[in-house]
Amino acid sequence: MEIWVKYALEYLNISLSVYQQEQFAVYEQLLLEWNEKFNLTAVRDIGGIRIKHFLDSLTCTKALGDLNGKNLADIGTGAGFPGIPLKILFPEMNLLLxxxxxxxxxxxQHxxxxxxxxxxxxxxxRAEEMGLSKEHRERYDVVAARAVARLPILCEYLLPLVKIGGVMIAQKGETAADELAQSKKAIQILGGKNQSILxxxxxxxxxxxYLVLIQKASATPxxxxxxxxxxxxKPIL
Known part of the structure; x- marks a missing residue:
């Protein structure tokens, strides 16, 4: 635990309290236990969980800053990434997984x-159903996704949930720039603006x-x- 906590400080300038470290330790143990019965994640070793799940989830802070008081929806969350690590870091954040x-x-839930x-x-x-629901449509300051779909598809999943003035964030690998280029039409149609890659x-x-950020500038049709x-x-291309 000490090593990945050190990495959080070194790479992300995040200092985790003793209580937060304890929360991550419990989360880690639950993930290991449940993975013996259910296929929650392909990453099953402790080192992989701490780096590829916990630390990777927290990289969102590089683009989003302090999320306390914000409403965040994590779509296609799987075993809770990136939402739960961000909630541990920002306890005053409102979280929907x-x-x-x-x-x-x-x-x-457990x-x-x-x-x-x-x-x-x-x-x-499902994201499509949420986007048509009054309870969720354009209700969130931040809507996040990690390893869910290619960006043109993801825009249609996420942008309808983002309130005007909010942002969607997608965690991506080496294809981030190409996917963003393919998403220009979808972003324009769905009310997005001011795309950036970090x-x-x-x-x-x-x-x-890479973190792909797209701001919500106008209401989704x-x-x-x-x-x-x-x-x-049939993605919007």
Whole structure:
């Protein structure tokens, strides 16, 4: 635990309190235990969890800054990344975790309850359905996703959920620039503006990691997102 905490300070200028370190330790143990029964994540070793999940999730702070008091939705969260690590770091943040797979949502609910994460919940839902719901449409300051889909598809998943003046953030690898170039039409149609890419360095990662940010400038047209499955089948290109 000490080594990755050191990396958080060295690479991200994040200083974790003793209590936050304890929360990450419990989260790590729960992930190891549940992975023995369910396929929550392909990363199963302690070192991989700490770097490829915890530290990688916290790289979002390089682009987003202090999230306390903000409403963040993590779409396709899986085992809670990047949402839960960000919530541990920013306890006054309001967190929604969403995933289409029930066992992953159950795990996230268990983590929330075990860690006592206030103003946090996990729901089983698809992004297309959320984007058409009054409860979720254009309600969030930040909407995040990690390893969910290519960016033209992801824009249709995330931008309808972002409030005007808010931002969507996608964690990407080496294809980030190409994906952003392919997303120009989708961004314009869906109300996005002012795209940017931020490179982040990580220990033990051979490939560079990137944060793609897209600001929400205007309301998403009511005919988006399209019905479930269509954004991935026929992306806006």
């Amino acid at each position: 969403a995933d289409a797979t029930g066992k992953k949502v159950n795990f996230c 983590v929330i309850q075990t860690l006592g994460l206030k103003n946090s919940r996990a729901i089983q839902a 490179s982040v360095s990580m220990p033990f990662f051979e490939d560079r990691r 009511f005919n988006y997102p399209r019905r479930t499955g269509l954004p991935s089948q």
